[in-house]
Structure formats: C-alpha cells, structure tokens
Amino acid sequence: MNAAWPAxxxxxxxxxxxxxxxxALGFLADLSQALAVSLDLRTTLEPALARIxxxxxxxxxxxxxxxxxxNLLECRVCVGxxxxxxxxxxxxxxxxxxxxxxxxxxxxxxxxxxxxxNTRVDAETGFVTRAILCVPLATAQGPLGAIEIINRxxxxxxxxxxxxxxxxxxxxxxxxxxxxxxxxxxAEQQRIRREMALARSIQKSLLPRRxxxxxxxxxxxxxxxxxxxxxxDYFELPDQRIAFFIGDISGKGLDAAFLMVRVAxxxxxxxxxxxxxxxxxxxxxxxxxxxxQHGRFVCAVVGIYDRGTRCATLASAGFPPALRDxxxxxxxxxxxxxPLGILAEAEYGERQVDLADAALYLFSDGATDVxxxxxxxxxxDGLRGxxxxxxxxxxxxxxxxxxxxxxxxxxxxxxTLLLLQEPRGSQVRELLALRFPAAPIxxxxxxxxxxxxxxxxxxxxxxxDRLVLAVDxxxxxxIRHAYRHQLGEDxxxxxxxxxxxxxRERDRLGFELRDEAPCVDAARIKPRDPSECRIGGLGLAFIxxxxxxxxxxxxxxxxxxxxxxxxQLKAKTESDE
Amino acid sequence: xxxxxxxSEVCGDYVLVRLSGEVDLSWSQQVRxxxxxxxxxxxxxxxxxSQVGYIDSSGIAAxxxxxxxxxxxxxxxxxxxxxxxxxxxxxxxxxxxVFSIFSDLDAAxxx
Numbered sequence: 128m129n130a131a132w133p134a135x136x137x138x139x140x141x142x143x144x145x146x147x148x149x150x151a152l153g154f155l156a157d158l159s160q161a162l163a164v165s166l167d168l169r170t171t172l173e174p175a176l177a178r179i180x181x182x183x184x185x186x187x188x189x190x191x192x193x194x195x196x197x198n199l200l201e202c203r204v205c206v207g208x209x210x211x212x213x214x215x216x217x218x219x220x221x222x223x224x225x226x227x228x229x230x231x232x233x234x235x236x237x238x239x240x241x242x243x244x245n246t247r248v249d250a251e252t253g254f255v256t257r258a259i260l261c262v263p264l265a266t267a268q269g270p271l272g273a274i275e276i277i278n279r280x281x282x283x284x285x286x287x288x289x290x291x292x293x294x295x296x297x298x299x300x301x302x303x304x305x306x307x308x309x310x311x312x313x314a315e316q317q318r319i320r321r322e323m324a325l326a327r328s329i330q331k332s333l334l335p336r337r338x339x340x341x342x343x344x345x346x347x348x349x350x351x352x353x354x355x356x357x358x359x360d361y362f363e364l365p366d367q368r369i370a371f372f373i374g375d376i377s378g379k380g381l382d383a384a385f386l387m388v389r390v391a392x393x394x395x396x397x398x399x400x401x402x403x404x405x406x407x408x409x410x411x412x413x414x415x416x417x418x419x420q421h422g423r424f425v426c427a428v429v430g431i432y433d434r435g436t437r438c439a440t441l442a443s444a445g446f447p448p449a450l451r452d453x454x455x456x457x458x459x460x461x462x463x464x465x466p467l468g469i470l471a472e473a474e475y476g477e478r479q480v481d482l483a484d485a486a487l488y489l490f491s492d493g494a495t496d497v498x499x500x501x502x503x504x505x506x507x508d509g510l511r512g513x514x515x516x517x518x519x520x521x522x523x524x525x526x527x528x529x530x531x532x533x534x535x536x537x538x539x540x541x542x543t544l545l546l547l548q549e550p551r552g553s554q555v556r557e558l559l560a561l562r563f564p565a566a567p568i569x570x571x572x573x574x575x576x577x578x579x580x581x582x583x584x585x586x587x588x589x590x591x592d593r594l595v596l597a598v599d600x601x602x603x604x605x606i607r608h609a610y611r612h613q614l615g616e617d618x619x620x621x622x623x624x625x626x627x628x629x630x631r632e633r634d635r636l637g638f639e640l641r642d643e644a645p646c647v648d649a650a651r652i653k654p655r656d657p658s659e660c661r662i663g664g665l666g667l668a669f670i671x672x673x674x675x676x677x678x679x680x681x682x683x684x685x686x687x688x689x690x691x692x693x694x695q696l697k698a699k700t701e702s703d704e
Numbered sequence: 705x706x707x708x709x710x711x712s713e714v715c716g717d718y719v720l721v722r723l724s725g726e727v728d729l730s731w732s733q734q735v736r737x738x739x740x741x742x743x744x745x746x747x748x749x750x751x752x753x754s755q756v757g758y759i760d761s762s763g764i765a766a767x768x769x770x771x772x773x774x775x776x777x778x779x780x781x782x783x784x785x786x787x788x789x790x791x792x793x794x795x796x797x798x799x800x801x802v803f804s805i806f807s808d809l810d811a812a813x814x815x
Contacts, residue, residue, distance in 0.1 A: 567730035574726070574758065592758075592792060599760055603729045665761040669796060 151292055154182050158296060162303035166310045171303060172204045179274070179296055180206050183289065186278035187254075190264075191216070191223050192304070193272045200224060200272060207277065209254045221245040226261040226273040232294055235259040236284035260285035262294045264301035271304050273297075323353035326384060333391055335360050343434065344371055345523055346545040347530050349493070349538060356383030357491045357543035358391040362398070369434065370398045370407075373545045374427030375446070375491040377466075390415065390425050390467075404429045404442035405477040408467065412444065412475075415468035424466040428489050430547075432482070437549060439487060442477040447492050450511065453485040454518060454637075455676035455693055457511050484635055484695075486522070486548035488514065493542030497533050505536060515680060522548045558584060558636075559629040565606045565642065573627065574599055580629055586636075586696065594636070594694060597673040598627065600666030601640055601690055609644035609688055634696040638674075641689050646681025706755050710738045718748045718809055720784075724755030727763030736766035743773050743781070750809055754785035759793050771803060780804075782812045 158178060162171050172190060180188040187207025191200040200223055202214040219228035222243060226233045238244045238256040249256050257278050263270035274297050279285060285293075327350070334348055346359040356376035364370050372394045376383040393411055401407030407429050415425060428449060430441040441449060445466030451458040463476035480487060490510065497505045505513075517528040526546050533542060559580040563569045574595050581591040602625055606612050610623045623643070630637040670677060670692065677692040708725030719742040727735055742749045751767065753759070767783070774781030782804045786794065794800045806812040 567728060570728055570730065571726055589792065592789060593796065595758075596760065596793060596796075599728065603760065603762065606729070665764060665797060669761060669793075672796060 151295070154178075155295060155299065159299040162299055166307045168203075168304060168307045172300075173206070175300065175303075176204050176274075177206045179293075180276065182296075183260075183276050183285075183293065184280045185260075185276035186280055188274065188276045190274050190300070191227075191272045192264075193218060193227055193270065200227060203272075209248065209252045211248060214248070216245070222259050222261045223273045223275055226263045226275075227270045230263050230265060230270050232263070232290045233259070233261045234285055234287075234290055257282070258284040260290055260293055262290065262297045264297050264304060266301050266305055271301055274300060326381070327353050327355075330355060330358075330384060330388065333358065333360070333388060335362070341550045343432065343549050344369065344545065344547050345526055346373070346543065347526055349530065349533070349542040351379070351493065351538050351541050354381065354384040355541040355543075356380075356387050357493065357541040358387050359489075359543055359545045360391060360395055362395065364399070364431070367434070369432045370401075370430070371432065371545065371547070372398065372427055372429040373446070373489045373491065373543060374425055374467075375493075375541070375543070377422075377424045377426075379541070386419075386423065386425075390427075394427065394429065398429065401429075403477060404431055404440050405463070405475045408442045408444050408464070408475040409473070412467045412473055413471050416471035419468040424468040426462075426466045426491075432547060434549070437481070437483040439480045439482055439547060440477050441480055441487075442475045444473075444475060447490060447495065448507075449480075450488040450490075450507075450514070451480055451482070451485050452488065452514060452518075453676070453693075455678050455691065457514075459507075482547065482549065484632070486546060489545040489547070491541065491543040493538065493540035494533060494544055496540050497542070498537040498539060505533075516683065522546055522550060555630050555632045555637075557628065557630050559627065561628075562624050562626045565602075565610045565612065565623040565625050565644075567603060567606060567612075570599055570602060573602065577627075577629065584631060584636075590694075590696075593669075593673045594638075597670045597692065598638055598640070600669050601638075601692070602627070604666055605640065605642045605644065605688070605690075609642050609647055611644075636694045636696060638692040638694075639689065641682075641687060643687045646685050647679065647688055706757060710735050712738055712742050715750075715809055717813070718750045719745055720750045720752055720809065722752040722755070726758035727756055727766075728758065728760045729762045732760070732762035732766050735763060736769060739766055739770035740773060743770060743777070743779065746779075748780040748782075749774060750782045750784045750806075750812060752784050753787055753790040756787050756790045759790045761797075764793060764797055764799065767803070768799070780812075782806055782809075784808055784812060 158175055161178070162175055165171050176188050176190055187205065187209065189202050189205035189211055192203050193200050198218050199215045200218060202211045205211050216224045218224050222233045222235060225243065235241050235244055236258055238259055244256065244259065248254065259275060259277055261273050261275040264272045264274065274293065276293065334346070337345060344361045348355055348357055348359065356379055357374065359373040361369055361371035374390060374394065376386045376390065393414060397410045398407055401410065426445040428441055428443040428446045430439050432439040441460065443449065443462040444464050445462050448462070449460040451460060460478060460480065463478065465473050495504060495506050495510050499505055499509065513529055513532045517525045520528060526544060529544060559576060561573060561576060563573055577595050577598055578591060581594060586594070605625055626641040628639040673694070674692040675695050677690065679688055679690045681688055706724040708731055711722045713720055713722070721738050721742050723735060739749065739751065749770065751770070771781050784806050785808055786805055791800065794803065804812070806815065
C-alpha cells in the first residue's frame, strides 16, 4: 500500500492519493485559486473542504480553528455524514488537539482500538471512525487549527503519502485563513477609525463656531485622543449679554464623550433662561445628580458677560481656577462649589470679574497637565509663563500660540481653553517708539521726546513729570545694572541699546522697555521702602510709587529683558496724589 | 531748557553750589564731587536748585550724600530756592522734611 510520493505515472487511476505528483499539484493549484476568490471564509472554506474530501477519497473531513484566548479548538466547517460544527476540544486533547499542540500530523490507523481517539462523537451518532489523518494548519506564528479527514472510502488506513499530501493542502488553507483574519482586523480597525472620526465630528459640531468680527470669546478644544470629554460653548441671551460655559467630564473615552454631549446640551438649554450663573449651575447640578452614573461628575464654569459694563459674572463647579490677567498680574479665581453631579443640594457662589482692561482665561486641567519632560507637569505657573510670553498678541493669535506651545509638549488629557477678552486691535495706540544707545548722555533727549508724547495726550504736567522720571529711572537702571555700565562713563558700546514703546489703550498708558542685556533675576528687583534714607533703590521706589503696576521678565534664550509698566490716567491718579 | 552747569561760589559764610539744567546720571557724579568739595572747605554749604528743571535719583543721591557728610562733621547743609520740579522729586522720595529747605540764603541764615 505504501508508494513513494511523488508517485510514478503507472499508479492506478482509481486511487487519487497515489495518482501522482502531477494530480496533487494540479489539485493544490485549484484549491489555492478557489481559496483566493474571496476573503470571506464562510464562502470559501466549505467548498474547499469538500474538494479535499473527494481528493483524499475520505468519508468525512473537518476543520478546527484555535481560539487563542481560551485555547480551545472549535470545528468551524465539516463535510460528511455527521455535522460536528461547533464541537470544541482543548488543545492537546484528542487527535485534533494533539496535532495542534505538537504542531505535527497525527495518523490513526485503527481508531477503534486507539486510546488517543475520543469516541464520544461516535457513541452519540453511531458513526464508526476507523482511520484518522489530521494535520495542523501551520503558520510561522504557530498552528491556527487543524484539518482532519476520517476513514478512507476503500476501508483502508491513510498512509504516509496521504499524510504528506494533506500537509501540503493545509498550507494554502492556513494562508487563506491568516489573510482573511488580517483583512478582518484591518477592516475592523478602519471601521473603528471611521466611527471615531464620526464621533469626533459630531462632538466638534457641538462646539460653537468661531465668530467673525469683534466677538470677545474664543475657545479651543484639543482631544488627547480622537474624542474628548471636554466642552465649551457660548451664545447670546435675549438682552445681548453673552452666556458661556466650559467643562470637563471625569474619566476618558467613549462614555465620557457621550456624557459630554449630554451635559453640553443640558448646560446650553438651562443657560438660556437662568437668572444668574449660580442658579444656572444649581439647576444643572440637580438634574445631573438625578441621572449621572455613580462615580461620574462634571467640572464646569458658567458665566454671563455684559459687553456694556465689560463685566463677567462667573460660577465655578470644581473647575480649575480661572485666571484674570490685567497684563501685569494674574488673579486666580477659585471654584465656588463642588463639581456637578455629586451633591444635589450643593450651593454655588458667584463672582464679578472686571474685564475692562483684563483678559479671562478658563482652561481644563489638561492644559496644566501637559508634560514638559518625562514627568514634569507644566502647571499653573508654566501656563502663566506661556500666557506672558504671548501677551503682546491679539486674542486669536495668542490662543493659537498657546495651543502651539501645549502641542509641542505632551498632551496627556483632553485640553480646552476659553479666552474672554474684548478685542483691542485699533484701540491700542502707539504714542512713542524709540530705540537709543544705552548711555546716560542720551537720556535727556529721551525724556524730551517722552514729555512731548505725554503732552500730546493731555497728561497733567505733575503726572507727566513723574512718568518721565519713572521711565528715566527704569532706563538708568538698565544702563547701570543690566548692561553694567560704570558711573561717569560717557562712552558706551553702541550695540547696547534700549527700546522704549509707549502705548495708550483707552485710559491706560503702557510703557515697555526692552534691552539685550543678560537676563536679570526678576525676583531680586524690589523697591526699597521710601522712608528709608539711603541711596540705593530709590529709582525703583519712584517707579513703584508712580506706576499702577510693573513687572520685569527675562526674554527667552537668556538674552534681553522686558519691563512693562502701566498707568491708569483717570481716577487712580487723583487718589494717588 | 538751561544748560547743565554746576558752579560753586562763596556767599559770605556759605559756599553756594548753583545747579542748573537736568541733573541726571550723565553728570550727577560731577554734582556729587562739587558738593563734597564745597563741604571739604569746612564751612556751611547751600545748594541752589532754582534752575533745576529735572533731577533723577542719582542727583537726589548726591544731595543725600552731601547731607550725610555734613551731619557727620556737624556742618550746616541747606537747599535753597528749590524749583517745583526738584521739589516734586524730593517729596516723592519723602526727603522734603529731611533736608533743610529755604527760599534763599538769608532765610537760611535767619532760621
């Protein structure tokens, strides 16, 4: 019975297993082609198995696939008198299990007297298994399953040649299954990506459109992944005031994203006729307490802004402190109550924020959680530094610059920024822009130019003289301490220069001095107590006594300093004098 | 505006240092020197500020140093005919009550 394979041309025609290499190769080619017709295993595997059954002249054939998570083999396709689709065996058990576990063909010549054979199916069905041949569906990553054929139709046993041929046949089957699985995985990934993109676009559609013209609110939402648990919105109330909110859903992922959609709608709906921000938060809080799943909560700020008075009223439910920036100082506005959805009876305070000459920054904790290095959080101070760095920009480019800075670092959470500021644009007028060598001898001309510029603005002479003194003192401090020029030195390096820019925004004068000296330690620059009768620090005391606010900062790169001083022209000057 | 000048002259029992112009960092060292030199003569010293259109902290510092020097040697040191501009800075520095300020040397003598 055992013939060498490939068989010679004189093998009997009626026995295909022995019919020879040419027939076997032809069959393999046909089988491979049939398997390649479709990636749908449901349509390709069963006809392929039927062909194998005929080719091998067997009574029954079945294909088992391994589930790697359970390590169980399940019959997925079978042909023959008994339907065993769905039958499961553990890898290592029975003939099929052993073929997979050992990744080697198994041949049983006398199944009825072989302990390796599981006789349960025979016992249940009356089928008599005599001979078994089983080969693994081998791949480079290990077997995917096994093909088993049962009983030669002529009653004999399967021989080594048959085993070898079945092993050859198993190869294109394994390949086809592998391909189909990869294709399915890819399709699944594409489907998920499409759905995520769709979810993202739905979320985005809920964010307000950027308004054209001189609208005081702009926001940006940066999801850490495709979808976001953050949100913001703004809309006009019937009385022309502008309502706005920003929020952050606890947790991440799809459920947070769905909840975001709901909470944003609820906040918008309630905001339309809420009397005050505090009442607005309370109403949404009660609703969320009734319906939120346990353990979920929402941090949010709601506010109403009046463009006439340039005043905003805010109420915060556990949201990170808002920052009010007047260009000199940041004021932190902490939360007025717990996050939404925790305590139904929670009460929220509210606060008035004067934004006539200030900007309000609202940001989810993602903005301060961005990582600078491997571990360092940017933090509130870091974010303030970034705001300062871009303070000279108009609101929209400034927000873009901030987002650019955050993106350059590592985003670890959804990040949302909302900026409330009346657009300035043409309201800022430049009164004077000078660049001059950092030499004391030049200061007389600078003072004269500054006096002229301030006179043109009708600044009262007493105040004018004090402002000139303050700017002069600032310049001589730069000359003496930043550039370290010695007293009495008349010459100076012409490349050491100071740039002075004086601006007016409504009734606020701004004085900006830039130099190119090494960065000074801003923390060490403190005015002395004016009542102290000593010489040093007097100039700084003059600045401090004259200006409403001032600050100095080193420019990025370790070279150059920027001193900003502000003076409000009305009201304050009188109480000062 | 006046030229920056610093002239010392003897007026009876006083050496009077007349300042004019804008006293700033570019020449306040000269002013300081002139005041200390006047004090070095051993008599009373007055500084005339009537023609001072501007004075900065380095100019004030020169005056303060003169005052401290005079006190340590128990000599009289006065400011006379202080211009409005200079007075405003002295007030700002809260030095208007620290210095002895008179309308002229005669007023200083009779005080």
